[in-house]
Amino acid sequence: MNTETQRAGDLLVRTGGIIFLLGAIATLITVAPLFLGTEPFPAPAYFLCMLMGVGFALAAGGLLRSASAERRAARASGHGAAQP
16 A cells, blocks of 8 residues: 655656557557558558557646646745745
8 A cells, every 4th residue: 555645746657657558559569460461451540549648648647737836836845945
């Protein structure tokens, strides 16, 4: 069991990773017929490959959100401010 508390952006990073993985699998499946010499999939199948970019963007957004929340928390606790 994980005892870590969830932080801002964690769900976006996990969701983005899963969507990226689905897009990577779709890419492998879609490109395989080109190397095997069989009939390629129809064009709509190639749109599933775009899930890799969507997943990457979601994960990057989650990382930015997490970094922003950490920065705000550090600023609020006084650790991020310059002391004279």
